[in-house]
Amino acid sequence: xxxxxxxxxxxxxxxxxxxxxxxxxxxxxxxxxxxxxxxxxxxxxxxxxxxxxxxxxxxxxxxxxxxxxxxxxxxxxxxxxxxxxxxxxxxxxxxxxxxxxxxxxxxxxxxxxxxxxxxxxxxxxxxxxxxxxxxxxxxxxxxxxxxxxxxxxxxxxxxxxxxxxxxxxxxxxxxxxxxxxxxxxxxxxxxxxxxxxxxxxxxxxxxxxxxxxxxxxxxxxxxxxxxxxxxxxxxxxxxxxxxxxxxxxxxxxxxxxxxxxxxxxxxxxxx
DNA sequence: AAAGCACCCTGTACGC
DNA sequence: TGCGTACAGGGTGCTT
Numbered sequence: 512x513x514x515x516x517x518x519x520x521x522x523x524x525x526x527x528x529x530x531x532x533x534x535x536x537x538x539x540x541x542x543x544x545x546x547x548x549x550x551x552x553x554x555x556x557x558x559x560x561x562x563x564x565x566x567x568x569x570x571x572x573x574x575x576x577x578x579x580x581x582x583x584x585x586x587x588x589x590x591x592x593x594x595x596x597x598x599x600x601x602x603x604x605x606x607x608x609x610x611x612x613x614x615x616x617x618x619x620x621x622x623x624x625x626x627x628x629x630x631x632x633x634x635x636x637x638x639x640x641x642x643x644x645x646x647x648x649x650x651x652x653x654x655x656x657x658x659x660x661x662x663x664x665x666x667x668x669x670x671x672x673x674x675x676x677x678x679x680x681x682x683x684x685x686x687x688x689x690x691x692x693x694x695x696x697x698x699x700x701x702x703x704x705x706x707x708x709x710x711x712x713x714x715x716x717x718x719x720x721x722x723x724x725x726x727x728x729x730x731x732x733x734x735x736x737x738x739x740x741x742x743x744x745x746x747x748x749x750x751x752x753x754x755x756x757x758x759x760x761x762x763x764x765x766x767x768x769x770x771x772x773x774x775x776x777x778x779x780x781x782x
Numbered sequence: 783a784a785a786g787c788a789c790c791c792t793g794t795a796c797g798c
Numbered sequence: 799t800g801c802g803t804a805c806a807g808g809g810t811g812c813t814t
Contacts, residue, residue, distance in 0.1 A: 512808075513808095514808090543790090585808095587791085621791085621793070622790085622807085663783075663784055663785080664784090670809095672808090672809080680807070730793080771786075
């Protein structure tokens with residue numbers, strides 16, 4: 512499931528291959544994949560657009576074009592890859608973008624939840640997003656201010672992209688374990704020390720996961736732009752480990768559902 | 783502000 | 799072996 516570290520890894524891989532490349536046309540095989548504008552209009556407007564750089568905002572892959580932005584949200588199963596000219600089509604391809612050198616950017620997405628956007632201004636899509644947790648200027652004080660007045664459960668809050676951009680179900684659970692905080696804790700009940708611990712956990716878990724190239728679980732729903740697996744699955748402490756011993760204290764990991772999302776935690780380490 | 787839920791989808795795990 | 803069903807996930811939109 513692509514979250515911040517996976518999207519970051521994909522964006523870096525794409526930047527390597529696409530910086531300076533020029534689109535000539537696009538094809539849309541599943542119309543709903545293109546959220547805006549209409550698929551026909553996207554095809555017309557992408558022609559001649561050059562990729563200045565590829566980056567990330569929250570869980571969106573952002574193609575910074577010479578005019579406007581192409582954004583892709585991978586959701587559950589989306590994958591982006593650049594393939595050589597003439598490569599035979601593969602299953603679940605929802606949209607393709609032809610480059611003027613013959614190569615092709617492909618968007619595959621088995622579950623069809625992923626979305627593509629072509630907009631003039633980045634903010635048209637990213638305005639509701641909270642801050643970037645790994646930004647250099649995201650300070651502990653910023654985080655404390657963000658928490659102020661939040662009465663919800665920590666797990667739900669971490670998943671809220673308007674609170675903080677980029678965490679998904681896996682890393683939210685990993686962050687709470689690293690911070691030794693119970694997922695059902697109310698955000699406004701944290702002591703100063705706990706707020707700091709949570710801030711540090713968010714930063715360190717995400718940094719380590721980016722350094723590992725993300726998490727590829729056994730379902731292999733995530734592969735980077737080059738088709739490689741991540742390595743952070745080897746460091747996962749709680750996610751998907753229900754019943755297995757906590758790596759710190761040996762207590763069996765428990766699972767409960769919060770806000771409709773499965774949540775994994777150590778009942779001893781996260782009181 | 784927060785919580786709960788249906789919805790969008792499909793591959794997979796499970797029970798019979 | 800083969801079938802049907804439940805479930806997982808991120809995000810949106812709706813209701814309470």
